[in-house]
Structures are given as C-alpha cells and as structure tokens.
Amino acid sequence: MSITIDKETDTATLPERIRRFPFPFLGDQYRYSANVEPANKNVPTDAGAWGAGLIDIDEFYHQEIADREAILNRDPSRMAVLPHMRPAVWDTIATLLPAMAAENPDIMSFHREGNTCRWHNGLQNLDIEFTIGDDGSLPMEPLRFLGTQIQDDIVLLDIRDNTMWLDAGLVTFAADWSFNFDVGMSFLEIHGPVPRVKEENIISRAEQFLMRLQPGEQFRRTNWTMTVGNRLDTSTETYPEWGPDRGTIAADPDMPDKLHLRVEVQHLIRLPHTGVLLFLIRSYLLPLRDIAKVPTWREKFGHVLAELPEDMAEYKGIIRYRKAASDWLLAG
Amino acid sequence: MTITALPITAHPAVEGGLQLEVTDVSPQTESIVSITLADPSGARLPSYVPGSHLVVQYGSGVNAYSLTGSGNGPTEYTISVLRVEDGAGGSVAMHQLGVGDRVYVSRPRSAFAPASTATHHLLIAAGIGITPVLSHARAAADRGTTSSLIYVYRTGAGAHVEEARELLGPGLTECSNRESFQKVLTEQLTTQSLGTHLYVCGPTAFMDSVLDQARELGWSSARLHSEAFGAAELEDGEPFTVNLVRSGIKLDVPSGVSLLETLEKAGKTIPNMCRKGICGECVLPVLRGTPQHRDLYLTEQEKAENTTMMCCVSRSEDPELELDL
Numbered sequence: 001m002s003i004t005i006d007k008e009t010d011t012a013t014l015p016e017r018i019r020r021f022p023f024p025f026l027g028d029q030y031r032y033s034a035n036v037e038p039a040n041k042n043v044p045t046d047a048g049a050w051g052a053g054l055i056d057i058d059e060f061y062h063q064e065i066a067d068r069e070a071i072l073n074r075d076p077s078r079m080a081v082l083p084h085m086r087p088a089v090w091d092t093i094a095t096l097l098p099a100m101a102a103e104n105p106d107i108m109s110f111h112r113e114g115n116t117c118r119w120h121n122g123l124q125n126l127d128i129e130f131t132i133g134d135d136g137s138l139p140m141e142p143l144r145f146l147g148t149q150i151q152d153d154i155v156l157l158d159i160r161d162n163t164m165w166l167d168a169g170l171v172t173f174a175a176d177w178s179f180n181f182d183v184g185m186s187f188l189e190i191h192g193p194v195p196r197v198k199e200e201n202i203i204s205r206a207e208q209f210l211m212r213l214q215p216g217e218q219f220r221r222t223n224w225t226m227t228v229g230n231r232l233d234t235s236t237e238t239y240p241e242w243g244p245d246r247g248t249i250a251a252d253p254d255m256p257d258k259l260h261l262r263v264e265v266q267h268l269i270r271l272p273h274t275g276v277l278l279f280l281i282r283s284y285l286l287p288l289r290d291i292a293k294v295p296t297w298r299e300k301f302g303h304v305l306a307e308l309p310e311d312m313a314e315y316k317g318i319i320r321y322r323k324a325a326s327d328w329l330l331a332g
Numbered sequence: 333m334t335i336t337a338l339p340i341t342a343h344p345a346v347e348g349g350l351q352l353e354v355t356d357v358s359p360q361t362e363s364i365v366s367i368t369l370a371d372p373s374g375a376r377l378p379s380y381v382p383g384s385h386l387v388v389q390y391g392s393g394v395n396a397y398s399l400t401g402s403g404n405g406p407t408e409y410t411i412s413v414l415r416v417e418d419g420a421g422g423s424v425a426m427h428q429l430g431v432g433d434r435v436y437v438s439r440p441r442s443a444f445a446p447a448s449t450a451t452h453h454l455l456i457a458a459g460i461g462i463t464p465v466l467s468h469a470r471a472a473a474d475r476g477t478t479s480s481l482i483y484v485y486r487t488g489a490g491a492h493v494e495e496a497r498e499l500l501g502p503g504l505t506e507c508s509n510r511e512s513f514q515k516v517l518t519e520q521l522t523t524q525s526l527g528t529h530l531y532v533c534g535p536t537a538f539m540d541s542v543l544d545q546a547r548e549l550g551w552s553s554a555r556l557h558s559e560a561f562g563a564a565e566l567e568d569g570e571p572f573t574v575n576l577v578r579s580g581i582k583l584d585v586p587s588g589v590s591l592l593e594t595l596e597k598a599g600k601t602i603p604n605m606c607r608k609g610i611c612g613e614c615v616l617p618v619l620r621g622t623p624q625h626r627d628l629y630l631t632e633q634e635k636a637e638n639t640t641m642m643c644c645v646s647r648s649e650d651p652e653l654e655l656d657l
Binding site: 084085087088091094112114115132133158159160161212214215216272273274275276 | 376378379380381384403404405439440441442445447448449474475554612
C-alpha cells in the first residue's frame with residue numbers, strides 16, 4: 001500500500017500541464033485504429049486524469065487564443081465557410097457555448113430565449129448578446145468568434161450523397177497538414193496520404209460510423225505526433241519555419257526540452273439541428289523532459305518510438321529523430 | 333390519467349431518451365390528432381434535424397412519429413398521429429392521451445434530412461405524410477431557402493392545411509385527386525432548376541411512383557429524398573416461428589409484431605437503434621430459412637446471401653427461421 005501512497009504524493013506535486021495531459025499510450029506499441037469512444041468520460045492516467053468534459057480550458061487558454069488571432073491576421077486562409085455551412089456554424093455555437101457554461105458555471109453562463117442568446121465568459125470579461133442565425137449580431141464572423149472562445153481547432157463536415165465533405169472550419173494549429181488545401185474534399189480524399197489505413201479499411205469504417213451517429217451524439221478519439229519547439233502551428237503553410245528543425249533536433253543537446261509529444265483529443269459530434277459532423281481538435285504539447293517525470297510514460301513512449309514501423313514514422317515526420325528520442329527516454 | 337400514461341419502465345428503444353408531459357392535444361381531422369409534448373420542468377428540448385422523428389412508447393410497445401417543427405432550439409415537440417383502428421395499437425393509445433399525461437420518448441432521430449446545398453426544396457406529401465415535410469418547410473423558411481409543397485389529401489381530411497397555406501403561400505399546391513396531382517407533379521418535375529432537391533412522404537406506392545417519375549425525367553438519386561416509414565407503416569406481415577438454436581427455444585412472431593419486439597418480450601437483449609431498418613444495429617445471423625428482407629441497410633448482395641437479417645423490420649418467407657441466438 002505504501003507504494004500507492006508514494007505514487008499519489010509524487011503525482012500531486014507534478015505541474016498541471018503534466019497531470020492533465022492526455023497521455024495516449026496504453027502499451028509499448030502503437031498502431032492506427034478506429035479508436036473512438038463516447039465523449040465526456042474521465043480517463044485516469046499515471047499522472048492525473050483528462051477527458052471529463054467536452055471543451056477543455058487550461059492554463060494556456062489566453063496564449064493559444066492570442067496565437068490563433070495572430071495567425072488568422074497573417075493568414076486568413078486558415079478559416080473557410082462554404083455558404084451552405086452557415087447554419088452549421090450557428091449550430092456549433094448553440095451547442096458548444098451552453099456546454100462550456102455547464103462545465104464552468106463559476107466563470108461562464110449562457111442563456112437562450114428563442115434565438116436571442118446571452119454569453120458571459122469571465123475569463124475574458126466578455127458579456128455579449130447575439131441572435132442565432134444573424135451573422136451581423138456578432139462583432140466578427142461567427143466561426144471566428146467561436147475561435148476566440150475555445151482552444152480547439154474546428155472542422156465541419158457536411159454529409160451528402162452518403163459521403164462526408166470538409167466544407168467549413170477554422171484550423172490554426174494543424175499538425176503537418178493544410179486546412180485550406182483540404183476544404184471541399186471528401187473524408188476519403190483527406191485521408192488519402194495516411195499509410196496503412198486504406199488497406200485496413202479504417203477510414204471507410206470510420207466514415208460509416210460517423211455518418212450513422214445520430215444528431216446530438218458525442219464521441220472522441222486521440223491522435224499523436226511529435227513537434228520540435230513549443231509551437232502548435234505546424235501547418236503546411238508555415239513549413240519553412242518548423243520543417244528544418246526536424247533534421248537538427250536529434251543532435252541538439254536541448255532535445256529533451258525542445259522535442260514535444262503532441263496529443264490531439266478529437267471530438268466527433270453530430271450537430272443536433274443541421275446533422276453536420278463537428279470535428280474538434282484540441283492539441284496538447286509536452287516536452288520529453290516532462291514526460292520523463294512520469295516513469296511509466298517515459299518507458300511506454302520510449303518503447304512506442306523504438307518499435308514504430310518505418311512507414312508510420314515517416315508519415316508522422318519523426319523518422320529522423322525518433323531513435324534519439326527513444327534512446328533518451330529509455331536511458332532513464 | 334389513462335392507460336397510456338408513463339409506464340413503469342422505459343422500452344429499450346426509448347432508453348436514454350426523455351420523459352415528457354403532454355401539454356396540448358388538438359384534433360386536426362376526424363382521424364388525426366396533434367399532440368404537443370414538453371419537459372415537465374419547462375427546460376428547452378434538444379434541437380433536431382428537420383424531418384426527424386420521435387420514438388414514443390405506448391404501454392409495452394413503441395411507434396415512430398415525425399416532428400412537425402423546424403427543430404431549432406424547441407421548447408416543445410409536436411407530432412400528429414393518424415388513428416389506425418386495426419394497427420398494433422400504438423395510434424389508438426396515442427389518441428387516448430390527455431393533457432398532463434407523461435410519456436417516454438426517444439431523443440429525436442434523423443433519417444430524412446434536408447440537403448444543405450439545395451437551392452430550393454420541392455416537398456411532396458400525401459395524407460399524414462405532411463408531418464415531416466411541414467418540418468422541412470419551416471426550417472427552410474428559417475434558413476432563408478425557398479420551398480414549395482404539393483400536398484395531396486382527401487377533401488376534409490387534410491391535417492395542417494392552414495399552417496401549410498400560411499407558411500408557403502403561393503408555394504403550396506393542394507390536390508384532392510390523382511389526376512390533378514399527376515398534372516402538377518409532371519409540371520413541377522420538368523420545370524425545376526438543377527439545385528432543387530425533392531422530398532416525398534406518403535404511402536409507399538405513392539412515394540415509389542413519385543421517385544420513379546423523377547428518375548425517368550432525369551433527376552439524379554442524390555437529389556431525391558424519401559421518408560421511409562413516416563406515413564405508411566410496413567405491412568403487418570404473415571406470422572412465423574423463430575427457432576433460437578443456441579437458446580434452445582422457439583418463439584411465435586404474430587402478424588403486426590416485429591421479430592425484435594418478440595425477442596425483447598422473451599427477455600433477449602438485442603442491440604438496436606433506429607428500429608426502422610436503417611441503422612444496421614439489430615443485425616442477426618440466420619442459420620436456416622429465407623428472411624423477408626424489408627430493411628434499407630443490407631446491400632442487395634447481402635440480402636441475397638440470406639445469412640443475416642435486420643430483426644426490427646424483416647420477417648420470414650418461410651414458416652420457420654433458424655437464428656444463431
């Protein structure tokens with residue numbers, strides 16, 4: 001029993017960013033799977049827990065919202081809403097703001113009367129009244145406004161002709177993909193470059209599953225990659241800024257602090273009024289040095305990196321440094 | 333309170349759903365009544381996709397009814413129920429509901445959604461089939477998309493006629509016989525622009541006829557939408573026997589009762605969602621006998637193999653079916 005007590009004492013002293021981190025590996029090996037589960041379920045980890053709610057707000061809230069603002073000002077192509085998706089954007093707002101208020105009753109509130117809504121966000125000293133369906137009732141485009149309230153990237157997939165189409169979104173923190181390039185594509189087209197999944201039929205099975213979700217249903221999955229530097233925007237558009245680091249990090253003495261495990265908690269929600277599929281991507285970064293503070297994480301991640309097949313390591317863009325990272329983690 | 337008041341336990345099809353109170357009952361015609369349901373605490377109800385239906389429990393059974401509102405942030409749900417004297421009893425029970433009665437209902441389910449890219453919605457309804465297309469017309473008006481409606485009903489027996497007139501104005505064409513409907517239909521099918529989507533709800537033969545004509549006139553199936561069971565319930569079907577090989581029991585499935593309901597009554601838990609042959613949840617392995625496939629889920633090839641069936645709607649061609657259950 002003393003071991004348990006020691007462990008609890010240990011984790012309690014860990015900083016929040018570690019205790020709340022959605023560490024994704026259950027074992028020493030990773031493969032793609034349609035790893036979806038119902039949303040809003042607390043998941044204990046060896047350092048703490050994550051996942052009790054839908055919209056996670058943490059210590060990086062203001063920083064990430066400010067980063068998003070700066071990115072959008074530099075590059076407006078990170079947001080697009082095809083005209084037929086306007087109702088889905090409002091459906092998203094009418095779904096997420098009440099959820100945030102319910103999850104954070106001390107700092108947020110949402111009231112709706114007919115289409116008139118009042119939203120209070122104490123973190124931003126924001127009190128605002130707007131009308132669902134009336135774009136002019138918000139100080140900016142509705143999707144952009146939502147992007148100032150949540151840390152998640154937002155993707156909306158319309159369902160037509162038994163196919164899902166990426167027809168709207170606001171994605172400032174893409175991990176090695178281009179939102180603007182994918183707008184208008186089908187779900188299968190978007191996932192064309194992912195190795196293995198076509199043979200294993202994972203993408204078409206996932207699409208069938210998502211299209212059969214009933215409006216109002218909420219599921220989630222996790223995905224992961226690695227990032228050099230503490231930056232969430234590793235989009236195709238900014239490749240020249242972050243791409244070259246991947247070739248030098250293995251020999252960099254600061255690798256344990258610069259190299260991060262990036263985990264995405266992705267929510268999959270059939271919106272209640274439009275039936276559009278809302279895909280939220282909430283991204284978390286944790287440097288190797290922090291991961292190593294949790295012994296089981298250090299070992300599991302070290303083994304996952306060592307074992308990961310070449311094609312998957314290549315696709316994730318980690319092939320040039322995964323051995324160095326694995327060696328450092330497993331050296332303890 | 334009546335016998336249709338809140339039963340002790342929720343039927344599997346409405347589990348995870350809502351307990352609502354009847355707040356209004358108003359006759360639409362001699363045989364159609366509109367029933368309004370609300371949360372007893374006055375809380376807002378979940379929004380729904382236009383054309384959605386509710387599964388409503390009556391006694392030990394359940395029935396699906398189309399919601400007639402736009403689905404945008406509703407505080408109440410309204411359904412309209414046609415009384416079917418020789419049906420399974422659901423509609424008769426629904427007609428006995430009074431204000432203050434409580435019922436178990438599912439969350440709204442979507443199986444007849446509008447196309448977001450449509451530039452115009454052409455709605456076609458016969459009889460009680462008006463209910464889901466009324467929802468479509470309301471949502472289209474909300475979203476600023478135009479819609480028009482061809483509504484066929486027997487004189488004096490039309491539900492929601494006044495609402496349709498108010499909502500659609502000159503976009504509504506009312507027909508009381510087959511000849512006048514056919515004339516309007518042909519005219520509309522040949523004059524729509526390419527962005528128009530067509531939605532039809534009514535008896536199966538009516539829907540088939542409309543869809544066949546549209547296809548013949550060059551409409552692509554992506555622009556054609558029909559509500560599978562909104563108006564016309566499936567035929568009751570012949571009684572048959574199922575032999576549950578692993579359980580070692582035989583059950584009789586009477587006419588008008590589904591195989592799924594029969595299994596549930598016998599204490600079997602069968603995963604299921606839509607109970608309409610669309611979602612694929614209630615698939616069962618068939619060992620012997622030929623199922624009468626009535627679902628929309630299995631492919632033609634899968635149906636021909638006769639090794640699986642959707643027990644919520646499908647029945648048996650043979651007097652007995654053997655199931656791996």
